[in-house]
Amino acid sequence: MRRVFIASLLTGLLAAPAALAEEDPFLWLEEVQGQRALEWVKAQNAKTLAVLEKDPRFEAFHQEALAFLTATDRIPTPELRAGGVDNFWQDAKNPHGLWRHTSFDSYASPNPEWTTVLDLDALSKAEGTHWIWKGSDCLPPADQRCLLKLSDGGKDAVTVREFDAASGKFVDAGFQLSEGKQSVDWLDADTLLVGRDWGGDTLTESGYPFVLKRWKRGTPLTEAQEVFRGERTDVQASPTLLRDSEGQLQGVLVNRAVTFFESEFYLLGDKAPTRVPLPGKASFQTFVQGQVLFTLEEDWGRFKQGSLLAYVLADLKKDAASARPTLVVAPGARQSIDSVAATQTRLLVNMYEDVKGFIDVYTPTKGKWTRTRLALPKNASVGITTTSSAHDRFFVKSQGFLEPTALWLGDARTPTVRKVKSLPARFNASTHRVDQYQAVSKDGTRIPYFVVRPKTAKLDGSTPTLVHGYGGFQVSKTPVYQPEVGKLWLERGGAYVVANIRGGGEFGPRWHQSALREHRQRAFDDFAAVLEDVIQRKVSSPRRMGIYGRSNGGVLTSVAMTQHPELFNAAVIESPLIDMLRYHKLPAGASWVGEYGNPEVPEDAAFIAKYSAYQNLKPGVHYPKPYITTNTKDDRVHPGHARKFAARLEAMGLPYLYYENTDGGHSNDADPLLNARRWALHHVYLAQQLMD
Structure with missing residues (x-):
C-alpha cells in the first residue's frame, strides 16, 4: 500500500508519525458515491444538524443570510456582449438563475429593463437536471451564436451545448459535447477548437486535456483533427483565441501548462506550433492593438519578476526567436499586479500596494506605453469586472471591509469612470473600525493583517x-x-481578521514563491504569528478566537489545529485539502505538485509528512472542536479529505462536527438557497464556540 511504501522510503529521513506506517483505514471514504461512504455522510450530517439547526440562533441566521443572498437590490454583475450588457441573476424565485440582456443605457439606469435569454430553472425542470451555470462563449462580432457550459450540480466538469441567443433556443443538431473537464472555443462559425478526453489516455494525470483538436460542423467528433499535443505528465493544454476589435481571428495561443506554475506558450499556424520566447514561469494576460501581454513570475534577463511585458504578434509570427518584448510596468517591492484586461484600444492594469488597490490605463504609443490612473476610491479593493475588445467601455468595482461594493462605468479613451451602481448597506458598519497591523513571523518577516472590530x-x-x-x-x-x-x-x-500570509499574491510572485514546497511551513508560521499578535494586542484570546479556511485554506486551518491548538477555540475547515501525502492521487490533486511537492518523491514526502494534518493528529491532545464541511459534487478538491479527517478524529475520540452538502461543487455557492443555509450553519457553530 502507498503509506507503507512511503514510510519505508522515509526511514532515516524523519521520525514518521505513527499513522504513516499503517495502511489508511479510511480509504473507503474516498469512494465519492460509495454506499458505505454515503451512509457515513448521512449519519454525520444528521448528528451535526441536530447540534446546529436546533440552535435557536439558526433560523435567525438563515433568514438574514437568505435576505441578502436573494435580495433584488443587489448589483447585477455585468458582462459585455452583443453591444449591450448581460447578467446572470439568481434569487429566491430563480435559484438556478436567469441569463438576461439589456442595453448600456438601460443597465446604467436605476431599473434596467431585462430580456431573458435563458431560464435555467425552467431548463432544469424540463430536463430533470440540477443545471448550474458555468458561462458562455459567444462568437464575435455578433455574439449571438454561443457555446453554453452547464454543470450538473456545480461540478467543474461541464456539458457544452450550442445556443442561439437571438432566438433564445438551443441550435437543432448544433455543436454538443458530453460532460467532462474540457475547453472549447470558436475558430469560426462552423469550426471549434476542443480540448477534452479523446480516449486512450488523452487526459493528464491531473484529469485535464492535453490534446487539442479542430472539429468541423456536420462531422462526427471522432473525425476532429489534432492540432496540438502536450504530454500526459503536464497539467493541461488550453487555447486562447487572439481576436482584433472586429472579432477577426489573428492567432491561436496555446498554453502548455507543464506544471501548475510553469508553462510553454505556442502559436498555432499552418506548420508546426511556434514557441513564444518566455521563461517557464510566465502567464498570458490579454491581447490588445496587435500586442500579446504576459506577466513574469521569475526574473528573465533585464526584466524583473512580476513585470508585465508586451510582444508584437506580427513579430512573433514572422520570427518568434528574434522577437523582442517591451516592458509595460515593473511593480515595486510592496506592489503586485492583480489582473490585466484589454478594451478596444487600451490596456487596464489592476495593481495593489500594501494590499490597497488601484487601476491604471495604458495607451500604446510608438512602441511605448503611457499611463493614466483612474479616479477610484483609495485605501480600498478595486477590481476589473468586465471589458470588451469591441469598444472602450468597461466596468470596474470598488469595496472595503465596511464600504459596500460600488460599480463604476469607465471610458478607456478619456480615461474616466463614473459610479453607476452601489450595493445598499447590508449591516451597520458605523459601529466598527478597520486597522492594519504587522506581525513578525518566526524568521523575522513582517506579515500584514487587517482587523475589523467594534469601536x-x-x-x-x-x-x-x-x-x-x-x-x-x-x-x-x-x-x-x-x-x-x-x-x-x-x-x-x-x-474579523484577514491575514496576508506568504503563499498569497499580496506582494507579487516573490511573496507566493517564498512559501512553496519545502518552504510551506513559512505560511503556517506566518498564520500563527498573526494569531499570536492578535492575542498580544488583546484584541482577542485563545478562548474567543476562531479560524476559517477553504480549499487551500483547509491545509492552513487543519495544520494550525495540529501545530497550534492552544491559540484558538474554533476552526471552520471548508472544502479542504488535508491528507497531503495522498492529495496527488485524488482529482485534481496531481496538478498542484508545483505548489506542495510530490509525495512520490522521498525528499518531498519527508517535508510534507512533517505538516500534513491527517497524519499528525495525536491522541490525547486537546484540539479545538472543528467544523469540517465539504461537497459531494466537488470534483476539484476531493471530499475524501474532509471525510477522512473527521473519521480519524472520531476514531481518536476527539470532538468535531462534520457536514457535507450534496450540491454546489467546489465553490459551494452556486445555489443561493443552499448558500444561505451554509453560512447559517457556519455562524451557529462559531457562536457556540466563541460567543457562548
Whole structure:
C-alpha cells in the first residue's frame, strides 16, 4: 500500500508519525458515491444538524443570510456582449438563475429593463437536471451564436451545448459535447477548437486535456483533427483565441501548462506550433492593438519578476526567436499586479500596494506605453469586472471591509469612470473600525493583517474574533465587503481578521514563491504569528478566537489545529485539502505538485509528512472542536479529505462536527438557497464556540 511504501522510503529521513506506517483505514471514504461512504455522510450530517439547526440562533441566521443572498437590490454583475450588457441573476424565485440582456443605457439606469435569454430553472425542470451555470462563449462580432457550459450540480466538469441567443433556443443538431473537464472555443462559425478526453489516455494525470483538436460542423467528433499535443505528465493544454476589435481571428495561443506554475506558450499556424520566447514561469494576460501581454513570475534577463511585458504578434509570427518584448510596468517591492484586461484600444492594469488597490490605463504609443490612473476610491479593493475588445467601455468595482461594493462605468479613451451602481448597506458598519497591523513571523518577516472590530470593544481579549487565511497559489486576501460576515458576525459584537500570509499574491510572485514546497511551513508560521499578535494586542484570546479556511485554506486551518491548538477555540475547515501525502492521487490533486511537492518523491514526502494534518493528529491532545464541511459534487478538491479527517478524529475520540452538502461543487455557492443555509450553519457553530 502507498503509506507503507512511503514510510519505508522515509526511514532515516524523519521520525514518521505513527499513522504513516499503517495502511489508511479510511480509504473507503474516498469512494465519492460509495454506499458505505454515503451512509457515513448521512449519519454525520444528521448528528451535526441536530447540534446546529436546533440552535435557536439558526433560523435567525438563515433568514438574514437568505435576505441578502436573494435580495433584488443587489448589483447585477455585468458582462459585455452583443453591444449591450448581460447578467446572470439568481434569487429566491430563480435559484438556478436567469441569463438576461439589456442595453448600456438601460443597465446604467436605476431599473434596467431585462430580456431573458435563458431560464435555467425552467431548463432544469424540463430536463430533470440540477443545471448550474458555468458561462458562455459567444462568437464575435455578433455574439449571438454561443457555446453554453452547464454543470450538473456545480461540478467543474461541464456539458457544452450550442445556443442561439437571438432566438433564445438551443441550435437543432448544433455543436454538443458530453460532460467532462474540457475547453472549447470558436475558430469560426462552423469550426471549434476542443480540448477534452479523446480516449486512450488523452487526459493528464491531473484529469485535464492535453490534446487539442479542430472539429468541423456536420462531422462526427471522432473525425476532429489534432492540432496540438502536450504530454500526459503536464497539467493541461488550453487555447486562447487572439481576436482584433472586429472579432477577426489573428492567432491561436496555446498554453502548455507543464506544471501548475510553469508553462510553454505556442502559436498555432499552418506548420508546426511556434514557441513564444518566455521563461517557464510566465502567464498570458490579454491581447490588445496587435500586442500579446504576459506577466513574469521569475526574473528573465533585464526584466524583473512580476513585470508585465508586451510582444508584437506580427513579430512573433514572422520570427518568434528574434522577437523582442517591451516592458509595460515593473511593480515595486510592496506592489503586485492583480489582473490585466484589454478594451478596444487600451490596456487596464489592476495593481495593489500594501494590499490597497488601484487601476491604471495604458495607451500604446510608438512602441511605448503611457499611463493614466483612474479616479477610484483609495485605501480600498478595486477590481476589473468586465471589458470588451469591441469598444472602450468597461466596468470596474470598488469595496472595503465596511464600504459596500460600488460599480463604476469607465471610458478607456478619456480615461474616466463614473459610479453607476452601489450595493445598499447590508449591516451597520458605523459601529466598527478597520486597522492594519504587522506581525513578525518566526524568521523575522513582517506579515500584514487587517482587523475589523467594534469601536467600543475593550482590548482585554474578550472579543470573539474570526481569523481568515489562505496562503497559496498567489491568491491575495484583499479588503472585501462580505454581508455574511457583517450581518451574522460583526453586528453581534464579533471581530474579523484577514491575514496576508506568504503563499498569497499580496506582494507579487516573490511573496507566493517564498512559501512553496519545502518552504510551506513559512505560511503556517506566518498564520500563527498573526494569531499570536492578535492575542498580544488583546484584541482577542485563545478562548474567543476562531479560524476559517477553504480549499487551500483547509491545509492552513487543519495544520494550525495540529501545530497550534492552544491559540484558538474554533476552526471552520471548508472544502479542504488535508491528507497531503495522498492529495496527488485524488482529482485534481496531481496538478498542484508545483505548489506542495510530490509525495512520490522521498525528499518531498519527508517535508510534507512533517505538516500534513491527517497524519499528525495525536491522541490525547486537546484540539479545538472543528467544523469540517465539504461537497459531494466537488470534483476539484476531493471530499475524501474532509471525510477522512473527521473519521480519524472520531476514531481518536476527539470532538468535531462534520457536514457535507450534496450540491454546489467546489465553490459551494452556486445555489443561493443552499448558500444561505451554509453560512447559517457556519455562524451557529462559531457562536457556540466563541460567543457562548
